[in-house]
Amino acid sequence: MSPSTSWKLWRSAITTLKTISRAAPVRCLSFPTDVGCDAETIFALSSGHGRCGVALVRVSGPASSMVLRNMAGLTQILPIPRTALLRRITDPHSKELLDRGLVLWFPGPHSFTGEDSAEFHIHGGPAVITAVLQALGSLKGVRPAEPGEFTRRAFHAGKLGLTEVEGLGDLIHAETEAQRRQALRQMDGELGRLYQDWSSRLKRCLAHVEAFIDFSEDELIEDGVLNLVESSMLQLQTEIERHLRDERRGERLRSGVQVVIAGATNAGKSSLLNTLCQRPAAIVSPMAGTTRDVVETSLDIGGFPVILSDTAGLRDAQDSVEREGIRRARERVEQADLTLVVVDSNQLPPDPRNAPAFLQEHLSTVLPRPSLEHPEAGTEAASDRILLVLNKSDLVAGGKQERIERELAGCPAVPPACFLSCNTFTGLGAFLAVLQSRVNTLCGDPLSGAPTLTQARHRAHLQHSVQALSQYHQYRTQDLALAAEGIRLALTHIGRITGRVGAEEILDIIFRDFCIGK
Numbered sequence: 001m002s003p004s005t006s007w008k009l010w011r012s013a014i015t016t017l018k019t020i021s022r023a024a025p026v027r028c029l030s031f032p033t034d035v036g037c038d039a040e041t042i043f044a045l046s047s048g049h050g051r052c053g054v055a056l057v058r059v060s061g062p063a064s065s066m067v068l069r070n071m072a073g074l075t076q077i078l079p080i081p082r083t084a085l086l087r088r089i090t091d092p093h094s095k096e097l098l099d100r101g102l103v104l105w106f107p108g109p110h111s112f113t114g115e116d117s118a119e120f121h122i123h124g125g126p127a128v129i130t131a132v133l134q135a136l137g138s139l140k141g142v143r144p145a146e147p148g149e150f151t152r153r154a155f156h157a158g159k160l161g162l163t164e165v166e167g168l169g170d171l172i173h174a175e176t177e178a179q180r181r182q183a184l185r186q187m188d189g190e191l192g193r194l195y196q197d198w199s200s201r202l203k204r205c206l207a208h209v210e211a212f213i214d215f216s217e218d219e220l221i222e223d224g225v226l227n228l229v230e231s232s233m234l235q236l237q238t239e240i241e242r243h244l245r246d247e248r249r250g251e252r253l254r255s256g257v258q259v260v261i262a263g264a265t266n267a268g269k270s271s272l273l274n275t276l277c278q279r280p281a282a283i284v285s286p287m288a289g290t291t292r293d294v295v296e297t298s299l300d301i302g303g304f305p306v307i308l309s310d311t312a313g314l315r316d317a318q319d320s321v322e323r324e325g326i327r328r329a330r331e332r333v334e335q336a337d338l339t340l341v342v343v344d345s346n347q348l349p350p351d352p353r354n355a356p357a358f359l360q361e362h363l364s365t366v367l368p369r370p371s372l373e374h375p376e377a378g379t380e381a382a383s384d385r386i387l388l389v390l391n392k393s394d395l396v397a398g399g400k401q402e403r404i405e406r407e408l409a410g411c412p413a414v415p416p417a418c419f420l421s422c423n424t425f426t427g428l429g430a431f432l433a434v435l436q437s438r439v440n441t442l443c444g445d446p447l448s449g450a451p452t453l454t455q456a457r458h459r460a461h462l463q464h465s466v467q468a469l470s471q472y473h474q475y476r477t478q479d480l481a482l483a484a485e486g487i488r489l490a491l492t493h494i495g496r497i498t499g500r501v502g503a504e505e506i507l508d509i510i511f512r513d514f515c516i517g518k
């Protein structure tokens with residue numbers, strides 16, 4: 001492949017992610033607020049901050065119709081629901097014209113929040129937005145919304161379950177195609193329905209067990225009931241355990257695949273990082289030991305989010321700062337989903353037949369040794385998470401490269417290897433294809449099969465509910481009341497995922513990351 005073809009492939013396959021600001025959203029502190037009752041009406045700029053063509057201001061709560069009457073001159077009749085109407089938007093007190101824009105009326109309960117709501121589509125200049133927000137804030141009983149407050153109201157109105165709320169949060173933060181698909185699927189309620197189904201089946205089991213406890217002595221209940229509960233519980237347990245055995249694919253897709261570049265000094269690790277992110281993010285120099293700190297960058301590889309880290313070159317360092325860099329590098333490798341082990345191919349043995357043994361030996365110096373904590377390190381499972389990058393291929397004669405490739409193909413103990421030159425970009429297209437397929441496997445297809453687990457929070461509750469279910473099996477023959485307690489506990493844990501139990505505290509955590517206006 002010519003360097004120019006590689007270059008094009010590279011540009012199309014990878015996008016450096018724009019860092020979407022997740023800093024605390026700007027709060028409208030200067031507005032008079034009228035806080036106190038439940039029936040407050042809230043407003044916020046729901047489109048992004050900064051200059052834009054059209055800005056969207058949302059209003060929700062009982063005073064929404066009053067807002068439209070006062071600011072859109074709709075004193076006689078309200079607009080047809082959900083139909084845009086071009087109006088003069090004026091200050092409610094001075095009647096000064098603020099802008100000309102579209103207004104929409106969403107009478108409750110057929111609105112996002114379930115309450116009466118209104119929208120103003122105005123020109124996106126900062127002065128227009130400020131004037132409209134200030135006018136809204138000057139109305140009695142109307143105040144600026146807190147982050148995520150519209151969604152919180154939708155949740156309380158039963159419009160969204162907790163997993164759907166989390167899906168919505170993920171959708172707002174989604175930076176890649178695959179993340180968007182996964183979030184949308186969750187927001188559509190598929191995951192919520194799965195958990196809801198488990199919850200209803202558990203409730204049915206519990207009802208049967210309780211009925212048995214209460215009425216079996218009067219012989220009002222058939223003996224077979226407990227057998228039915230037993231098989232139903234075993235089936236459920238199998239389903240939950242299968243859902244948990246997903247190798248964290250959904251969570252990884254949500255938070256980004258951790259890809260770490262590691263290897264000896266001067267192998268070209270920083271050059272690889274710069275090649276992949278298409279900018280000089282890390283310092284490259286012929287001096288061994290250039291990189292000390294971990295240099296991290298976010299990439300979109302074929303629609304999947306990747307957090308790529310360059311690390312210090314591994315060697316016996318004397319310098320204490322470099323030693324700390326190496327410690328950090330090893331730590332990153334241990335936590336990585338995928339490690340790109342970069343090797344200077346100029347240092348491969350002269351005889352291609354010795355390349356597999358050389359690389360195996362080399363890998364053992366880079367990768368963590370198996371330990372009690374990481375029993376899988378160095379095993380086949382671990383080699384699934386390694387990709388060898390034989391860099392500086394421009395310094396290796398073409399014939400030799402092919403002979404080494406043949407030797408490696410015949411040696412399954414060596415992880416997949418790609419020849420590459422960060423100077424000429426030769427081999428980049430093939431390397432990217434391998435990298436993309438690895439990342440794809442690590443995240444899975446968010447649209448196929450059953451919906452995936454996306455949050456550590458869900459995982460913890462499901463693990464607890466599986467434990468609680470085993471309490472049922474443990475006590476079922478000795479103490480049925482205690483066994484029933486196990487089902488009740490499992491139900492509580494699933495209820496916490498869907499928000500039926502203890503939602504408030506979880507909502508606070510979820511909405512911390514939400515924007516104002518959503």
Ligand SMILES: Nc1nc2c(ncn2[C@@H]2O[C@H](COP(=O)(O)OP(=O)(O)OP(=O)(O)O)[C@@H](O)[C@H]2O)c(=O)[nH]1
Binds near residue numbers: 271292395
């Ligand atoms: N010929 C050739 N030189 C390369 C290639 N990639 C990197 N280099 C050179 O190799 C030297 C080391 O590159 P770096 O990217 O700094 O290597 P590193 O592994 O990050 O080094 P440390 O951070 O010191 O561990 C630099 O002089 C690069 O220009 C390549 O594909 N071909």
Ligand SMILES: [K+]
Binds near residue numbers: 265287
């Ligand atoms: K270097």
Ligand SMILES: [Mg+2]
Binds near residue numbers: 271311313
């Ligand atoms: Mg470096």
